[in-house]
Amino acid sequence: MARISYTEKEVELLARLIKSEALGEGEEGMLLVGNVVVNRVVANCDIFRNVRTISEVVYQTNQFAGVGQPLFNEPVSQNEKDIALRCINGYRNEPPRTPYGLKILAQMLIVQKRFMEDYLEDIKNIVFITQG
Numbered sequence: 001m002a003r004i005s006y007t008e009k010e011v012e013l014l015a016r017l018i019k020s021e022a023l024g025e026g027e028e029g030m031l032l033v034g035n036v037v038v039n040r041v042v043a044n045c046d047i048f049r050n051v052r053t054i055s056e057v058v059y060q061t062n063q064f065a066g067v068g069q070p071l072f073n074e075p076v077s078q079n080e081k082d083i084a085l086r087c088i089n090g091y092r093n094e095p096p097r098t099p100y101g102l103k104i105l106a107q108m109l110i111v112q113k114r115f116m117e118d119y120l121e122d123i124k125n126i127v128f129i130t131q132g
Contacts, residue, residue, distance in 0.1 A: 020066030034087030
């Protein structure tokens with residue numbers, strides 16, 4: 001079942017964006033671009049509040065550099081359309097749930113903790129002067 005509603009023209013539009021944004025990035029990169037578009041259609045936040053279709057997301061001002069490229073206006077392959085449909089039908093890139101993926105997550109948290117500790121150490125000797 002599709003995550004969002006779409007037309008055949010929008011599948012082609014999404015495929016064109018995927019191609020122009022991530023042609024050299026391989027299938028995973030292309031899937032990630034499609035995933036961004038679908039997430040924005042679904043999102044309900046300040047930036048994407050009035051964006052409810054693939055067309056509205058793709059043509060939102062200053063969002064995708066690929067829209068202004070010549071490659072965006074070229075025909076797409078069946079593979080690029082299939083990638084667009086995979087995204088529309090629910091492909092989501094989630095963090096890996098493997099021991100290796102968990103190790104990476106743990107390393108990221110350790111780096112963040114060290115940064116915060118260093119930051120707090122730097123600012124603890126700052127004297128704040130208030131007017132009284």
